[in-house]
Amino acid sequence: MSWRKSLKGRISLNEPLSKHTAFKIGGPAEFFIEPEGPGDIKTLLRISKKKRLPFFIIGAGSNLLVSDKGIKGMVVRLSAPYFRxxxxxxxxxxxxxxxxxxxxxxxxxxxxxxxxxxxxxxxxxxxxxxxxxxxxxxxxxxxxxxxxxxxxxxxxxxxxxxxxxxxxxxxxxxxxxxxxxxxxxxxxxxxxxxxxxxxxxxxxxxxxxxTQELMKPSAGCIFKNPRSGSAGRLIDLCGMKGKRAGGAQVSRKHANFILNSGRAKAKDVLKLMDSIIEKVEAEFNIHLEPEIKIWR
Ligand SMILES: Cc1cc2nc3c(=O)[nH]c(=O)nc-3n(C[C@H](O)[C@H](O)[C@H](O)COP(=O)(O)OP(=O)(O)OC[C@H]3O[C@@H](n4cnc5c(N)ncnc54)[C@H](O)[C@@H]3O)c2cc1C
Incomplete structure (x- = not known):
């Protein structure tokens, strides 16, 4: 851990990523780092290579689903004044x-x-x-x-x-x-x-x-729209609005939103996503691709 001394920015250990995602889901990041400027990022890239620590970059976490187990390695957020x-x-x-x-x-x-x-x-x-x-x-x-x-x-x-x-x-x-x-x-x-x-x-x-449900945590649209139209419409036509897996629920207002309706885990969201993909594929022969980024 001596490499920490070479950084000017902030570093926290085992930072819960649920605090940094719009979904309010995600286990701890081994190293959560807010570099002071590009010099710090260069140092981090060098250390991540040398020590084989995976390197992730997070913005406001509004399009992310992070594993319940968290992330081994570095999660870097560009929140210092230089990056604002x-x-x-x-x-x-x-x-x-x-x-x-x-x-x-x-x-x-x-x-x-x-x-x-x-x-x-x-x-x-x-x-x-x-x-x-x-x-x-x-x-x-x-x-x-x-x-x-x-x-x-x-x-x-x-x-x-x-x-x-x-x-x-x-x-x-x-x-x-x-x-x-x-x-x-x-x-x-x-x-x-x-x-x-x-x-x-x-x-x-x-x-x-x-059109969107904004009162509960989510990551916005879960799936990309297929060429033939709206993912939300296909999910709705499959009767999936309101369907639940644990604490995750398909929004009744916008079927392409999955909500964290209380203590949802990443595994709940993934389960719901899998059942949506299966249903839409069986009904329309269309394979939905996730729009959100999934960090496992
Ligand atoms: C309620 C709600 C509504 C939304 N509505 C829309 C919408 O209408 N249209 C739309 O497009 N999106 C929408 N989104 C999704 C989301 O807001 C966007 O994708 C947003 O641009 C993600 O920005 P972020 O900073 O939160 O990125 P994050 O979610 O933190 O990261 C997203 C991806 O970008 C990468 N990334 C972040 N910062 C950097 C960087 N500096 N350099 C390189 N890679 C980086 C991450 O590694 C990750 O792969 C919505 C989300 C929510 C929760």
Whole structure:
């Protein structure tokens, strides 16, 4: 454990990951580390290789299901001030990867910069949103990748690179950035009247409130929509709304949400996911793919 002394950031041992996931599920991380800056991350990557400690990066944990047994190795969260910087130059916004999306949106609105309103109400950090290419499918498909000019990343060897948009592949709830540690981004927005921005944000938030169950812990949509349409609709047609496994329950409002309705374990969620996959496959011959990331 002498390597801890070479770090400037914070480190906790056996930190319950249920405290760091939107699902409120997950066993302890052997090492939960909040590096001070890129120098610390480089050190951690070197140590993780040398000591064969698995290395995970967590944002706000809003798209994660973490094993009840927890995680052996390092779980790294970019929450130090270095990773929470926001600034603007004309219509470009610099957003470090640890900043929360709601902070980014408030910053843009205050400066009359439009384009990111569709992200309103999506929990998570800028880094997590870029890794997942977070966005909406209605009323029109928009995702954070549409706004990107450039992203600064670190590879697993500790080299820092600035990737232009043309060097990055953004797909439906995935991006080629997830192979890197995302450090910061430059997003392109457009000048607009503050009130118009506010109106757009409100309308996205209202749509979200009317369609999603937000009062109980969840990880948002569990499955990706298949090519043929909505995963939630298929799950609903299988009569799965309200179905339970232990403390996990399929939302009655949005069938693609699984809720932690009290003391749910990761194994409950996985059991429910398996029975949904089986039912949808048997009924429609469609195989649902998880949208959430599962750390076992
Ligand atoms: C109620 C609710 C509603 C939601 N609605 C939506 C929605 O409408 N649209 C949508 O797209 N998503 C939605 N989500 C899912 C989630 O909010 C997004 O995927 C979000 O972008 C995840 O960000 P995060 O910081 O929480 O990432 P995490 O959940 O912490 O991590 C997700 C993945 O990103 C990786 N990652 C995180 N940070 C970095 C980094 N700096 N560098 C490299 N990899 C990184 C992690 O390793 C992991 O693989 C919803 C979730 C909830 C709980």
């Amino acid at each position: 910087k926001l600034s603007r130059e004309n219509e470009s916004v610099y957003a470090a990867s640890g900043i929360m999306l709601n902070k980014l949106l408030a910053f843009a609105k205050e400066r009359g910069l439009s384009g990111a309103e569709f992200l309103a109400g999506i929990p998570g950090t800028v880094g997590g949103a870029l890794a997942m290419n977070a966005g909406v499918t209605r009323p029109a498909a928009r995702s954070i990748g549409d706004l990107v000019k450039e992203v600064k990343v670190m590879d697993r060897e500790g080299n820092i690179k600035a990737l232009k948009k043309k060097d990055i592949k953004f797909g439906y709830r995935e991006s080629s950035l997830s192979e890197y540690l995302i450090l910061s981004s430059v997003l392109i927005l457009k000048k607009q009247d503050k009130r118009k921005i506010e109106e757009k944000m409100r309308s996205y938030l209202e749509r979200r409130k009317s």
